[in-house]
Amino acid sequence: MIRSSSLQLQVPDWPYACRNVVDIARGRASIAPSGLPFTFIDYSGSRPIDIAMSYAELDRRARQIAARLQTRGRPGERVLLLYPAGLDYLCAFYGCLYAGMVAVPAYPPLNPRLRSRLAAVADDCQASAALTTHTVVDALGERAQLPVPLARLRWIATGEPLDAFESSWREPAIESEQIAFLQYTSGSTGTPKGVMVTHANLLHNLYAIALHLQFGPDDHHLTWLPPYHDMGLIGAILGSFSAGVPVSFMAPASFLRRPERWLREVSSRRCTVSGAPNFAYELCLEKVSNAELATLDLASWSLAYSGAEPVRADTLTRFAERFGPCGFQRRAFYPCYGMAETTLYVTGKPRNEEPRTLRIDSGAYANDARAVVATDPDGNDATLEIVSCGVPADGLDVLIVDPLTLCPLPDGDVGEIRVSGASVASGYWQRGALTNETFRECVETKAGAYLHTGDLGFILNGELYVSGRLKDLMIIRGVNHYPQDIEGSVNSCHAAIRPGCGIAFSISNAKDERLVFVQEVGRRDVARADEIFSAIRDAIVARHDVQPFAIVLIENGTIPKTTSGKLSRNPCRSDYLSQRLASIAMWTNPLFSKTTDAASVPFSQEPVL
Incomplete structure (x- = not known):
């Protein structure tokens, strides 16, 4: 057992001794009303535009939304937040808390394929209302076309029509043990479930984040992480806001479309804190060109946290080597561990110490x-x-x-x-x-x-x-195999392999467990499928001494992932067994018996091109 660390650091009692996180927001608005805690970097036009908000404006808009909710709702009711990334979402989140209601962060239901999961969330928490923008409401069209749990909601579009509502806001009595929000898990397996995060949980974790990330007066946090997941909402947004650290943020799609934007914003704004799951660092290694590299100055980046999925030693090494000439230092890496059930943060290293590997x-x-x-x-x-x-x-x-x-x-x-x-x-x-x-x-x-x-x-x-x-643990011939380790071994085995876009899992028959590997590649790489199969097979055998039963190459962008960008192994396994993968080439190991249970062998023995 390891107990909490005894770092010789000090974090002031305020704001973490407050009764609830509403008191923190109200206190910030009173102390520094003109301060700018949030700047949204809008990439929707031909060039990025900064949209900033002061502490006082956040407080005013939160009171407006809270007053509107209080006209027809009661404390404790659940309210869905269905916003794209932006300042409106943050105002709505605090608006729910100001009303004494339970916020349920989610995403706008513009993609029909995602509405069934969102409907499951609405049904599970028995939400009474949904807060969103006028644009989303207009895009939804007829409410009758939505799944029933969404159609029955009271939809409230926030914005300028709420002006002057703040005067009718009634401050609720919010105790520390009351639920602040429900953090729904990714739902990659089974029905989504909502983690009940109380104000006390939040206050403790926000304190832990400030203490162990050692926030200072010169820090500036940049993030593109989804604000409806714990790492983005608590680690990047609330943790920094509570500590008085300004946050500049962009939509996740802005990063995913152009990964160099993340590094460019760190460079131009002289940001000190930013981070993401391991896959994002890999994406920068793959997508940021040498020409772009020459324009970056990453010397200000002193804390690059990595969490939410396994942190790979190879990724840390290659990223530090590639971006070292831009001023990035390896000691900036901050591997950490946490989850929604612990609010967020559980473990991490002292800031400015080298990340340790074993x-x-x-x-x-x-x-x-x-x-x-x-x-x-x-x-x-x-x-x-x-x-x-x-x-x-x-x-x-x-x-x-x-x-x-x-x-x-x-x-x-x-x-x-x-x-x-x-x-x-x-x-x-x-x-x-x-x-x-x-x-x-x-x-x-x-x-x-x-x-x-x-x-x-x-x-x-x-x-x-x-x-x-x-x-996810696989036991093959009595030996434990972790899919992350096998996926890491395959990442660099061939030039056509996209790092972080391969999934390992096992399937069962009456006799044993067998390894299957699914990997994204480009369509033009189909011509060398045999070469790729051989490279993957050799990498797995050499490092793990296990023969893969099957290897499937699928189209770029089709690997199953959760809404937060993590690899979804169980859905991938299910898609493999039901032949729903967007496969462009498949191989089954001839060393295995051709009489294997058909349910375990959905593909032919020969590659299909």
Whole structure:
């Protein structure tokens, strides 16, 4: 077990001693009304435009929206927030809190394919209203065409027509244990479930973020992360706002269309803090040209956090090497670990320290579920380099347990990560059994109950190393294989491979588990499919000593992902078994029996081009 760290740092009692996060926003508006906490970088036109908002304006618009909600709603009701990224979304989020209602961040239902999930969220939380923009309302057209849970909502378009409403706002009594918002999980498997995040959870986690990221008066945060997910909303937006750190932000699509925009904005605005999941750093390595590289100055970037998915040592090394000439320093990297069920932040390293990696024996890791430090410092195919996610935040404890016996494990043994502390949420909305299983039916220690994270990892020298998801673990011929490790091995095995766009999973028949790998490639690469198959197969065999059963090449942009951009392994497995993948070439290993259960072999033995 590793307990909360004892960093010799100080964060003032205000604003984190407030009763709720509304008091923080109101306090900021009183202390520095003309300060500019948020600047939205609008890339919708021919050139980017800055749209800024002051503390006082945010407070005024939040009171307007709250007053409108209070005319027909009651405290505690759930309200969907269906905005594109922008200042309107932030005003609506605080408007819900100012009204004493429960915010439910989501995304505008403009894409018909995503409406079923959004309808499931609305139905699960029994939302009474939806806040959005006039543009979204107009685009939706006839409400009768929407799924029933969305059609029955009271739709409120915020904007200038709400002027003067702030005078009728009534400040509600908001206690720290009241729910501030529901953070719905990605829903990549099963029905989406809403994590109940209280004001107390938020205050504790916002304090932890400020303390461990060591925010200073000269910091400036830049983000493109989705504001309706925990990393973007809490880590980038609320964490910085509460600490008085200005935030410049753009829509996620602005980054995904042109990844160099992220680095260009860091460079031109002299931003000090910015971060993203591992895939975003890989995307910059792939898409940012040498010509663009020559225009960047990244010397101001002193904290580049990486979380929400496994942090790869190879990515850190290659990014630091590629962008080092632009002033980027490796010690800026800040690997961290967290999840919606803990509000967000759980572990991280001290700022300005080099990120630590550990090279371990891959055989002991796979066969014995134990991290044994490799004796060969230079590394070889029998070793694996993994990244430390640091130490727990102040007020949080982390424990590693055997997922079967529930017994705590010694340092170096891989098991399920459990977390305890004030940031751990109170459960899932209206899911009593699942809440009991995940949040309360835990190993009892002197420190109390621990949240089941569903993540695998180990502790060594007081630091947490994350292996992957418990449900993703593959056991092939009695050996443990983590899909993230196999995906990482394939990333650089061939020039046609798009890093971060491949998924490994296993399928079962009556006899054993078998490995399948699905990888995005461009259509013009189909002509060399055999060459790509061979490279993928050789990389997996060389590093993991397992023969893939099947390899599927699919069109660029079709790999299953969650709404936050994470790889979705279970849906990919399901699409493979039901032959729904957008495949352009397929291969099945002839070493396996041709009499294998048909349900496990949906593709022919020969490549289909």
